[in-house]
Amino acid sequence: MTSTSPVVSLRGLAKRYGEATVFSNVTLDIDPGEFVAIVGESGVGKSTLLNCMAGLDTWNEGQVILHGRDLQALTGDERALMRRRHVGFVFQAFHVLPHLDVAQNVGLPLMLLQQPAGRHVEEMLHAVGLDGLGGRLPQELSGGQLQRVAIARALIHRPALLLADEPTGNLDPGTAAKVMDVLAAQTREHGAALVLVTHSESAAARADRALRLTSGGIA
Template sequence: MTTPLLCATDLQRRHGETVVFAQVGLTVQAGEFVAVVGDSGVGKSTLLNALAGLERLDGGAVHLQGRRVDTLPEEAQALLRREHLGFVFQAFHVLPHLSVRQNVALPLMLLQRPDAARVQQVLDALGLGSLGERLPQQLSGGQLQRVAIARALVHRPRLILADEPTGNLDPDTAAQVMQALRQQTREQGAACVMVTHSPAAAALADRVLRLTRQGLSPEARPT
């Protein structure tokens, strides 16, 4: 049997005495696109952060390509994120003093693998091809969101984690972004886990899972 690209078992997270979620299990194969939906405050962003090693867990285990990663030392987790993860943050985290092109190129520069052609390819795929020299303050919210997504995709990560990637976009731009995410996931043989409130975005995933305090369960698709 093929080893899943991502396997999370019995994940638990608490804030003090309050249980955010428990008994969360998630297995994602290479090339698979999974959407996670759920009520506000149930811990969807917390789950993504925990999968990335950005937030500690109170129980459970996370394996990436068969290797347990949640117990790695902090420095080793940071190196793993740099090499193998692409994270689309809800708050963008675009660096204001760098141009669009420089922001998108940053993961490749940190890996010491500069690739101007790859940067331009991802910019073009997200409709940013002519905006490479602009600074973030010259962009709309939707354009900033696409810069953040391009930066997450540029180094061809094995695991893409996307927190509301279409949350600030108009329907046409949202569809373009979702197409790029799906295409990159397929082409790279990556796994993508996306948190979303958008039914239209969730409908494009291979599977939709609903997060509650008791774990993840399959969401019935509209008939």
């Protein structure tokens, strides 16, 4: 975004499953270039909150405004296009496609947007420390390398918002620290807002803000 408007704004957001409240009264603004960590007890809905930010999940009360658009006012197809253009995802389980090589996995968001990949993929692989590995299949890579593939794929289309759900959860501490270095550095370089859900105190400590989610809100 070229203005100082928040990338994503939550206003009084509440999520329930039947009679059970997952979270409520979540109000939050996240600005361009900001790194926000969200921590909290297991089951409090941290991953669900990320999914709501991207319009992947529904909510019972409140608003989600992404890149200036009220997601609740959009159709399912319009939400999907918003995600494709403006959101990147990094997950604990990597979610790379095993039948595609590294370069094809990284370039997938550009292909979906019908944009040329080529040199952009090579530059992104260099940026995350995967030079020369574009032709390899995912099963030939280590866990740390796979997470770098996921980061490169999430950033290749220069999204306004990057959502990372426990991206170091499957990694040893040394590899996790290196992956966090890449994630933070690349997010800053691309000017994306980064929202990280984590149980890792060391990962949360790197954020500009660390917020705790509870059933009653966020602080």
